[in-house]
Amino acid sequence: MGDTRLIQGRYRLLDLIGRGGMGEVWRARDESLGRQVAVKCLKAPGRDHDQSFTRVLRERFRREARVAAALQHRGVTVVHDFGEADGVLYLVMELLDGRNLSQLLEDNAQHPLPIADVLEVAEQVSAALAYTHQQGIVHRDLKPANIMRLGDGTLKICDFGIARLGHDIGMSSRLTGTGIAMGTPHYMSPEQIGGTHVDRRSDLYSFGCVLYEIATGAPPFDLGDAWAVLVGHRDTAPEPPRNRRADLPGFLEEVILDLLAKEPDRRPQDADAVGRRLGAGRAPSGYVPTVVSPPLLRREPAELPAPREARLPSWTRGMTTGHKAAGTGLRGTPPDASAGLTGDWIARTGAHGTPEPVPAERPRPSEELLATLAGRHSAGLSLGRLGRWAEAGEVHRAVAAEREHALGPEHPDTLASRYEVGFTLSRTGRPADALREYTHVAGARERVLGPEHPDTLAARQEMAYVQGRLGRHFEAHQLYTAVLAARERVMGADHPDTLRCRHNLAFNLSRLGRLEDSYRMAGEVAEARARVLGANHPDTLVTRCEVAYALGQLGRWPEALQTYREVAEARARALGPDHPDALAARYEVGISLGRLGRSAQALELYRGLVDDRTRVHGAAHPETLRARHGVGVNLGRLGRWEEALLESRDVCAIRERTIGADHPDTLVSRREVAVGLGWLGRWADALVEYRRVAAARERVLGAGHPDTLASRNDEAHCLEQLGRGAEAVALYRKVAAVRQQQASGAHRPH
Template identity: 80%
Template sequence: MGETRLIHGRYRLLDRIGRGGMGEVWRARDESLGRHVAVKCLKPLGANHDHAFTRVLRERFRREARVAAALQHRGITVVHDFGESDGVLYLVMELLDGRNLSQLLEDNKQHPLPVADVLEIAEQVAAALAYCHEQGIVHRDLKPANIVRIGDGTVKICDFGIARLGHDIGFTSRLTGTGIAMGTPHYMSPEQIGGTEVDQRSDLYSFGCVLYEIATGVPPFDLDDAWAILVGHRDTPPRPPREHRPELPAYLERVILDLLAKEPDERPGDARELARRISAHRAAPAYVPTVVAARPAPDAMARVGRLPSWTHGMTTGHKAAGAGLRTTPPDPAAGLSGEWIARPATGPVGEPAPEQRPAPPPEALTALAGRHNAGLSLGRLGRWAEAGEVHRAVAAEREHLLGPDHPDTLASRYEVAFTLSRTGRAADALREYKHVTEARIRTLGPDHPDTLAARQEMAYVLGQLGRAFDAHRVYTAVLAARERTMGPDHPDTLRCRHNLAFNLSRLGRLEDSYRMAREVAAARARVLGPDHPDTLVTRYEVAYALGQLGRWAEALERYREVAEARGRALGPDHPDTLAARHEIGISLGRLGRSAEALDLYRDLAADRTRVQGPTHPETLRARHGRCVNLGRLGRWEEALAESRDVSAVRERVLGPDHPDTLVSRREVAVGLGWLGRWADALTEYRRVAAARDRVLGPDHPDTLASRNDEAHCLQQLGRSEEAVALYRRVAALRGQRASAGG
């Protein structure tokens, strides 16, 4: 947004004063009232957004903005107005003239705050929390950066309601839509980490983390690895604050430790009780800052093993105390567990070392980190082509500034590969992943988590390319390394085993695929919980394997269990819930229960139309399921009309050669054949076969199946010689393919 941008004809943006995961904050002038305000501009709703997503986002924004605007308390930032301007959702808030707690600690040279200040802040924040909790509102992301002390000493909480909005619309996690928890690792409650329902007691825990930090100068779990921090919150008792700072009053230590109880029921009953406990001891002596004690040893790492999968890859983020923000912010996609240390520059023997690369400007690195995160946001929204353009540009600039093997450069190239695989360019993605893998092996080692992540994505892309044997070899090697370095129950190990199970089905090893999927589902249920999205993905895979084995009654039962669990955990309109319902329809059809399948697909198509729109590929897939089951019930005129309509929409939306379009055109040919219109059916079958030949190659199984359809149609028309010749040609191509595969 330009500096002279006028929002809603009223709020003139003057200068940007902050940037975060959800957007930007600007100092602005309210032209109507002649006062300065803060305007938070959320990420733009580009024209390429899914309409259903945009509709839901707008509605949730309005709902949460109204909630925030209704809060009237001296300890809560006032929301004056909200709306949408040129696709940008905005909130107008009071402009605070003060410093947040993170800045106050930095101003104090990372020393803790005076005890009197800690108590004053604690009492004011407790009162504000009590007010909001009594309105039934939970903050979910309480941290030092969200608590501001203004010039007159008033302490205010920021982003009430807005933090919830970020959770709802998915800006807080690279994982889209499932298993997302809100919060910053240093301040997350155990129940947030576990992905369970949170209430006001989660805010009390986060506030306990904040008090611990401003009272001691360090967070309760001051570790450099996000995984260890989360394990600490969940499993490890915090070090008593007075071990860091002996002169802290004993009652303050007791209050903080009570807030940090692992079980919500063991914390103070509510924020009012907390405020009363603090105010009863306000006569504490003043404090003269001292040097903070050394950081606690990261013994929590010994207990790593049973955290939700969404936690892996999290970076520690910018805690309030410590060394301050790095020149290059941690890359959320890279998941580096250590600092980058460049290898010494050396030349050939007898020659001087090459010239050292000059240190890049910090502002350039910060800008690139912001652009990298913008690319991740585009990917979360499904805008993969745009995300790829951003990541390619950032990768080129990072290579120029940092070198080709710097972790940040490789993180960007990894994302380039990821976007390529999501836009159908699997071969290009494979080349990029290979480059990243080789560079990470050189710089980080073969067993580093980032190296293994790149190798695992290589295997995924090999599977996309139909190279299942190569994919199997890579998955097996990565799995062995993950089990050796992370243990068998680490979420990344389980994810690799899940992918390996799916790839086994591609190799025709259906019993092995089913057995491994069952083992992974049981392990994920034990580690993450039976209704965790990752557990349900594997249970879905178990159902799929059962279907491939022809055990459709068992598959139907499993799909129904998954659909029910996803409905509870994610909601009835979540895409994953709808996907499980679709598979229920397939299972019913396979069991000959076509009338039930037809009813299911009718309802599913209506729900997908409502949630995702009439031309969404999944809506059309549900309608295709109706076509198939109309035919199975002998209602061929209706089936033909529906399949023609679906085929036309798919051709317009997906293109004439898209696999889904060709499946629909084949369904048109099937309907024509059943109605005795074999000449028309032959035309359709030939069009499908020619397109598959052109796109997939003459010996691809789908192409050969289409040629068989064509031969069958010729036979029905009495053109037996042509049919026999075509059957022989298909048999020869299948034989050649089998020989090549062997």
């Protein structure tokens, strides 16, 4: 590659950063966005590979690159783009400014890193591995050279998905010529060496090797011969690290040795467990907090006291207090980050003006501790504002535990942290857990602050929201109604929090099937918000989307289309055309066009949306895949079923890989595959897919769920097309019987 090579007319290669068995890494400039990036150019297959192998390799590369691009975590290198140019496969990644752990050891003359640095690496990398393993991704080649420490102390894991590609291409070093599995010998797990099944526990073994090396200065089996290294991993117990470094904390040695267990079942079973043990080991022995979900506490080990500010993770330093972003979800506005935190706790008085019982007297925590906890609370809010909800949840759980210990379980600050824990659970797809948290906070706030205090109402409103998420719309309606009446009494009809509650109530009415009521109330809220907040305020536009949704449900699609278009244009002007809310409104425009039979226009819109979503969020982002699903649907509506089937299969494969085979979005894609097969006359293949969807929905949702019953009807229709009429009739009758039973029970009291 030449020094000024331009890839795909966009990425200009500037300097060669590194070269290895997989290819080359270049510092490059993205000419379109004017930013510096790293471009990894992978070596092409050798001449001994035939064209069919090359095609398979390209498809594998595309799939692995999309998986890597879908990973969104502060501890994982961001993949921006990928492709092929002149026969060379390439990945475009964020350009990292730092040193990998191997280089840090070299800089330190192969002496071990300071213990505080070892613990920082251990905790940050375990958090990143926990995230990637939850996505179903195994790295397979974790080593010091693949872990980068940036200038601000952030650790990032590199090269997800590349290890398996290296194996396919044939670039891995064959240590003996006997077909040893892909990996780097000093960090390979026994199961990799044996060629048996590899899962996340193999990564944990490699992680143990990395920690052993940075803690002692040498890997656990530092032998001169590659084969001897492999035999050591397979057969030899590692020397305890404290034999090499006496000042190593005992709990850290135990974690490392457990990670290096020969049998996968004897290792920690996930990286979260490793993080919890590290956090507990760093905590002072007198107090180990009990929390809803174990936090990654950031404490210095007892052996090495450190300044108080070192307890904060490096990635939170420099964060400023700010309001949490409202986003596009329906939710309450939290109190200002600076209000009500670490102040005096004044319990409300009882019915006769006497103070209600308060918790037993406890020593007042130091101002330094209170300020630290307030800062960490603000850091959690800032992470949420950036959309980093899982990390925000870790911070808020840790702060909630320490506030409960220092201030008591019903102190307003403790409850503020637990409220934020509930919010992060809601935003990370755990509504049942969020409901339990909100219920606790609402009950405690009612006892401490009173039933109509704004903070109590905020918690009760979030309870209603997650009840709706759980499909408990009648309970949500009752709670929204009660909260709305209290908000109108306390705050007035036009207060933003009152309007937010009315908006949520309108949303819930539509889910109860009361479409006219929903449309009427949403229209009233939109008018009030335009008057109070302005016509282009994000909250006003969110309500206008709800108006459009109700119009569509009422069959008034031309009006729905016009409203969605107006919202999309207003959001593009106010927020920018690439803002997620602006792109979401464009998606709804496509839905409306499809409903009006304007499939060619919908197809054009969705293709443009796919390009924009890919550029902004990545090829495997859920919203990118949602837009691609729209492309497939409208190709089918236009009778282009071969193209529709290819698109649906590709989207289904990516969704299955990234979010799981039983996820509702994956099942929607699989059904679309079945529809395409049916239209192409391949009914036997369609039946297989319909049955897979029906079985998954029955397993996840239950036999009587409407989606499960719809899938069984799809299956019956397919049987009809195959001439198996008796089986089809029996299945139709079974579905009808379930529906009749449900209808007869609908009028019974609940």
